[in-house]
Amino acid sequence: MLRRLYDWTLALAARKTAEYWLAVIAFVESSIFLIPADVLFVPMVIARRDRAYRYALVATVASVLGGIAGWMLGHYAYEAVAKPILEFYGKLDAFEAMRNSTDRDAVLLMLVTSGLAHLPPIKVVTILSGALNIDLGLFIASAVIARGARFFALAWLLRRYGEAIQEFIEKRLGMIASAVAAAIILLYVAVRFA
Numbered sequence: 001m002l003r004r005l006y007d008w009t010l011a012l013a014a015r016k017t018a019e020y021w022l023a024v025i026a027f028v029e030s031s032i033f034l035i036p037a038d039v040l041f042v043p044m045v046i047a048r049r050d051r052a053y054r055y056a057l058v059a060t061v062a063s064v065l066g067g068i069a070g071w072m073l074g075h076y077a078y079e080a081v082a083k084p085i086l087e088f089y090g091k092l093d094a095f096e097a098m099r100n101s102t103d104r105d106a107v108l109l110m111l112v113t114s115g116l117a118h119l120p121p122i123k124v125v126t127i128l129s130g131a132l133n134i135d136l137g138l139f140i141a142s143a144v145i146a147r148g149a150r151f152f153a154l155a156w157l158l159r160r161y162g163e164a165i166q167e168f169i170e171k172r173l174g175m176i177a178s179a180v181a182a183a184i185i186l187l188y189v190a191v192r193f194a
Contacts, residue, residue: 018044022055023062030066030122030147031073032085037063041151045158052162056148056155063147064140067126071139074130082127091124098124099131107134112146122147 022044026037037059045052073082086092102110107129114122129139 019055019058023058026059026062027066027069030063030126030143031070032123037151038154041154042158045155046162049159049162052155052159053152056151059151060144060148063122063151064143067122067143067147068136068140070123070126071130071134071136074127075133076130078127078131082131086124086127095124095128099128102128102132104132104134107132108138108142111139111142114146 022037022040025035025040029035029037041055041059044055048055073085083092086095107125110120110125111129114120114125126139126143
């Protein structure tokens with residue numbers, strides 16, 4: 001089953017709708033969704049290394065637009081929309097503590113770290129930025145730099161070492177999936193019970 005999912009994701013890169021799906025996932029990841037765009041971005045670039053930078057641009061633009069949507073949720077609709085979303089993910093208490101103890105510089109630093117490494121999750125930082133009234137222009141510039149650096153660096157690495165990476169993934173797909181699943185479970189347990 002895992003092999004079919006991997007093959008399906010690689011085949012998706014050849015479809016005309018692949019870039020649209022990448023844009024949708026990158027957009028919702030930055031505002032409300034848990035799954036990172038890398039899940040689709042990496043296989044798409046592996047399958048079509050000639051489009052690596054194009055995919056990076058699509059992912060960056062969509063991610064920044066999703067970040068703006070998250071900022072607007074935090075700024076204009078915190079009580080009505082953002083709060084229930086955070087409550088749904090079990091992040092409301094942590095968010096409120098962060099909201100009450102965080103200043104602008106810390107939020108901008110979190111925007112960079114979440115843009116580069118998903119720590120903390122980008123959707124939390126985008127909503128927090130709006131709730132704390134971080135300057136939208138500064139927010140957008142930071143998001144473009146952080147998300148662009150992430151996607152374009154991944155594109156460069158995958159374009160340059162894509163064949164070796166693809167071979168590694170295909171030989172060890174089950175082991176990689178198990179390690180990723182274990183890491184996600186451990187991260188969930190650590191965040192949920194910390």
